[in-house]
Amino acid sequence: MKKGCPYGTHRVISPKGVLPQPADVIDNTMEIYDNEVLIDVQTLNVDSASFTQIEEQAKGDLDEIKKIMKGIVAKAGKHKNPVTGSGGMLIGTVKEVGPAYKGDLKAGDKIATLVSLSLTPLVIDEIFEIRPDIDQVDIKGQAILFQSGIYAKIPEDMPEGLALSALDVAGAPAQVAKLVKPGDTVLVIGGGGKSGMLCLYEAKKRAGVTGKVICMGHSEKSTNRARNLGFADEYFAASATDAVDTYNKIMELTDGQLCDIVINCVNIENTEMASILACKDGGTVYFFSMATSFTKAALGAEGVGKDVNMIVGNGYTKGHADITLQLLRESDKLREVFTELYS
């Protein structure tokens, strides 16, 4: 059995020397290296941007969607959408574990891979069913998990769909758990969204009765959704693209003290300055939004002389899947809203 690199570089065909994610073509031979895991795939959870693009290209025709998806994998050895560059995740059952693989997986374990499909060696034998409303595709096929690939075991005490909907954004609340301290004033921008609601719950848990959690929603609808959950101390709806307006509102809600921690969960552009201005000097701005611009954040903070610590949201942190699934067990309200909206 051949020895593999933890990052899967042994499977890169072209271009040479890059990692599997940026690679154009990877080797999807379903014979494992010594540190790999072979998975019988049940469902592909295609990235939302990717699925929408494929659906549009196929003009909504299901057979055409199947053809496009099979074509992507046949060409690249993985399901990396050539237009959007994005992947998704998969659900399946462990078939075989390499002898040198370090981890707690064994044959028969049901898992969700939390690394992107854009770097996961995949073979699609057959596509059974497409569920366009939730971007899911049931297939017969196999995939490879590298040593460095993160995953979560599907819990037995909750419906699969519910677990998956939360695992999709597992990084955010787990990072909040590390950041927020008792007594902190925390602003969650986009608090009525999927990751935002998890962050609100975790932030209030950590900040405690001496802390203050402020929920800023993008619309009245999402703000009311968060208000009904009742995790935060203050709620308001506003556009985070209006930095000055956001700043004035936060000044008012914090008696001019501003926030210790600002969590940006809103996937729209130009919200960097609102996040920075809402944060006090010495505080932390955590950008979980993929619409964040590095230069707008860096130059923006310098331009207004703000000494804030700005963190690039890492979708992974140790134990993030366990931390996030636990929130659904702790809070009936979260479980209900996630069941209703996302599963």
Next chain:
Amino acid sequence: MKKGCPYGTHRVISPKGVLPQPADVIDNTMEIYDNEVLIDVQTLNVDSASFTQIEEQAKGDLDEIKKIMKGIVAKAGKHKNPVTGSGGMLIGTVKEVGPAYKGDLKAGDKIATLVSLSLTPLVIDEIFEIRPDIDQVDIKGQAILFQSGIYAKIPEDMPEGLALSALDVAGAPAQVAKLVKPGDTVLVIGGGGKSGMLCLYEAKKRAGVTGKVICMGHSEKSTNRARNLGFADEYFAASATDAVDTYNKIMELTDGQLCDIVINCVNIENTEMASILACKDGGTVYFFSMATSFTKAALGAEGVGKDVNMIVGNGYTKGHADITLQLLRESDKLREVFTELYS
């Protein structure tokens, strides 16, 4: 006297509701609000990208450069290059301080503003001299510093040009001073560059004899420059766009332990993965490079399952100018190389 907003929003003409930096047109009337500082400008230190663009547009003709620069300011009320979007900084003497301004400035102080020209109200009466080799332009004119605008007093114990060359990158070593602890293993990517050399010096000072500082240079030339300074423990030249190669080299130099802190100072694209792979789990990657892509960093770390703390380089942190100027006083070697190369 009218009351001003600390961020200068009172000077924004269009579009309404934005901050002065993204604004198209700001009010450059040289009559101060109560919390502003009026400056008699001596020299504009135009951002390198901006100056290069203007020089090319003018085909190197000095009179044409003057015309373009005056045109930008006449139209926008500030020197924000409409093509590059960037500004620069200025040197001048404080003429008047508003009664509500909080800070230690008084009339007669010679300062360099460290906020961008892209947000600084400016009037150019006359352009005296252009020094294309160092992007500097001597003018007769005036500018406004907002309450939030950062600046440094020009020190009297070193040549002006030397101080300015270091102030230009003051954020980087000041952030290193906050991050690096005794015993840390630190990688500086781009250690032979301007900010890289300052970071190497500060990193070794903080990591101490029990720590290890590794300098990675982009070329043999820049690596040798750093080697001659002698601040680091290890030196090598390689391309940080090759993540796998960088990872293997760092594994070798750290006995498989990888680094506690990785400082990225190299202004080229696609160096995120090399920075992430070189860092150990639980470590910190500090991106000072403006070529950093937020999504490449965020998705890259998740893709390889790295639990690293990734920080957006903030050009400002409290005391950054003092910290950086002090390095030039402490180290004769730094002072020599900065005098030779940048002043």
